[in-house]
Amino acid sequence: MPVSEKTRRALKDFALTEYEVKAYIALVETGSMPASELSKVASIPYSKIYEIIGNLERKGWVESEQGRPSKYYPKAPSLALESSRMRVENTLKTSQAEALGELQPLFEKKGAQERPDIWIVRGQNNILDKIRESLERTRNELLVAMPGVPDSILSVASRMLSTMRDRGVKVSVMLPVSTGKDSLRALKGLAEVRVREQLFGGGLISDSNQILLLLGEEPEKGLTLAISSDHLGLVRFGKSYFEYLWENSKPAP
Secondary structure, three states, X not given: OOOOHHHHHHHHOOOOOHHHXXXXXXXHHHOOEEHHHHHHHOOOOHHHHHHHHHXXXXXXXXXXXXXXXXXXXXXXXXXXXXXXXXXXXXXXXXXXXXXXXXXHHHHHHHHHHHOOOEEEEEOHHHHHHHHHHHHHHOOOEEEEEOOOOOHHHHHHHHHHHHHHHHHOOEEEEEEEOOOOHHHHHHHHOOOEEEEEOOOOOEEEEEOOOEEEEEEXXXXXXXXXXXXXXXXXXXXXXXXXXXXXXXXXXXXOO
């Protein structure tokens, strides 16, 4: 059965070129062969075949068997894909650290003067990114009120709250009494959790200087609309309201 175009595209996501994909698939389908034969089977110009094989060897997709002539054979897809995934992730982490180290200070320095006090955030992915950004920037205190705990938020928050706890950030989470036991159990080890009969709307306040209000949640689409602001008057109002509700809430069971 020929390899699908979908799989060929997937291999390119692992930083393989078109010729490299052709060469690897030909080896998987046919088995080990010398470079001259691989050039014909994979329809790769002979002038390029040794360059392609060398690239695949360096990337961990192909190994060679010395002889006259040398033969080349594919590594198991499970091993090749896993090692390639780890290499890509490590490269991205390094690149992320380098880019953030230079760009984030510039963004924060210029953004304080140029961005609006209040802006609308639409779509679940954008809202989750904004939540991640708020949690990453929190250094001292995080206040969270949620009328429910969507799986999308819990999965994002749990890992980051663990890191925040290790940094000494004080985290207070307020939830309705109807919150499931599993969600409460997951959060109680990471924050001080209280419950109350009703919560209308939800959001979070980071270090008394940024607020994110979650306004829309649809069963099929998840989070759909939020308001983010660093307007100090709005943040102070939100924090005062949170503290009022907090004082009238009970520790989670």
